[in-house]
Amino acid sequence: MRADLHSHTTASDGTFTPRQVVERAKAKGLAALAITDHDTVAGLAEAQAAGAEHGIEIVPGIEISSVYNGHDVHVLGYYMNTVDEDFLVRLEELRDVRHLRNKMMLAKLAELSIHITLDEVAARKKDAAGNVGRPHIAEVLMEKGIVSSMEEAFSRYLGSTGAAYVNPPRITPEEAIDLIHAAGGVAVLAHPGLYKNPELVRTLIAYGLDGIEVYHPDNNTEDEVLYSALADEAGISKTAGSDFHGMRNDIVFHADLGNRSTPLTTVQELRQRAQKYQIAL
Numbered sequence: 001m002r003a004d005l006h007s008h009t010t011a012s013d014g015t016f017t018p019r020q021v022v023e024r025a026k027a028k029g030l031a032a033l034a035i036t037d038h039d040t041v042a043g044l045a046e047a048q049a050a051g052a053e054h055g056i057e058i059v060p061g062i063e064i065s066s067v068y069n070g071h072d073v074h075v076l077g078y079y080m081n082t083v084d085e086d087f088l089v090r091l092e093e094l095r096d097v098r099h100l101r102n103k104m105m106l107a108k109l110a111e112l113s114i115h116i117t118l119d120e121v122a123a124r125k126k127d128a129a130g131n132v133g134r135p136h137i138a139e140v141l142m143e144k145g146i147v148s149s150m151e152e153a154f155s156r157y158l159g160s161t162g163a164a165y166v167n168p169p170r171i172t173p174e175e176a177i178d179l180i181h182a183a184g185g186v187a188v189l190a191h192p193g194l195y196k197n198p199e200l201v202r203t204l205i206a207y208g209l210d211g212i213e214v215y216h217p218d219n220n221t222e223d224e225v226l227y228s229a230l231a232d233e234a235g236i237s238k239t240a241g242s243d244f245h246g247m248r249n250d251i252v253f254h255a256d257l258g259n260r261s262t263p264l265t266t267v268q269e270l271r272q273r274a275q276k277y278q279i280a281l
C-alpha cells in the first residue's frame with residue numbers, strides 16, 4: 001500500500017494523459033497517486049475519474065515554479081481547493097510567465113542560429129489544453145537533428161547552464177507557499193537535492209513549509225539523510241515521488257511511477273495537515 005506523490009500528465013509536460021498515468025500507477029501496484037502538473041490543475045478531473053474506476057486514490061496536487069536568487073525552486077501543493085476562483089486566476093498568471101519564458105528561450109536559440117517557432121513547440125503538446133515547457137522545445141531540437149537526446153538538449157541549451165536558458169522574474173518560494181495555503185493546501189518543497197542549498201530549505205521551513213520531498217530520483221543518499229533529519233527536527237512531513245513525465249522515444253522521462261514512494265499514512269498525514277488551512281477559507 002504505497003503512494004507516489006509526484007507525477008506529470010499531458011496537462012503540463014508529461015506525455016501520458018491523466019487517465020494513462022493513473023492506469024500505469026494501478027499496473028505498478030500503487031494505492032495512491034498525486035498528479036502534480038506544473039502550474040495547473042487541469043489534469044485532475046480526468047485523473048480522479050480514472051482513479052475512481054480503477055480503485056486508486058488520486059491526491060489533488062500541483063507543482064508551482066518559483067525563483068530564488070535566479071534559481072528554479074519547485075513547490076508542491078496538495079489538497080488545495082481546486083475550484084477556488086482566486087487560486088485558478090493566480091495559476092493563469094503563472095502560466096503566462098511560462099509562456100513568456102518559452103518565447104525568451106526561442107529568441108536566445110535564434111541568436112545561436114537555431115530557428116524554432118512557438119507553433120512548432122506548441123505542436124508537440126499531447127493535449128490542446130496543456131501548457132508548453134522546456135521538454136517540448138527539447139523534442140523539436142531532437143526532431144531537427146540539432147541534438148540527439150533530451151539530456152543533450154538540456155545540457156547544451158535548455159538546462160540552467162545551457163546556452164539558451166533564461167529565467168524571467170517569477171514568484172518567490174515563499175509566495176508559492178502562501179498561494180498554496182490560501183487555497184487550503186499543504187506546501188511541500190520538491191526535490192531539494194537539486195538546489196544544493198540546505199540554508200534555503202531551513203529558511204522555507206521557518207516560513208511555513210509543511211513537508212519536504214525527501215525521496216526523489218534527483219536526491220542522493222546524503223540529501224535523503226540531511227532532509228529527513230531536517231523534516232524530523234521541524235516536525236513536518238517527509239514525502240516521496242518519482243516525478244514521472246511519461247515516455248519519450250521509449251525511455252521513461254525522469255523516473256517510472258513508484259520509483260520513489262511513501263506509505264499510505266503519509267497521504268493521511270498531508271490531508272490532516274491541510275485541514276488547518278481549510279478552516280481559514
Ligand SMILES: [Zn+2]
Nearest residue numbers: 063074190191
Ligand atoms: Zn520539479
Ligand SMILES: [Zn+2]
Nearest residue numbers: 006008063243
Ligand atoms: Zn515534477
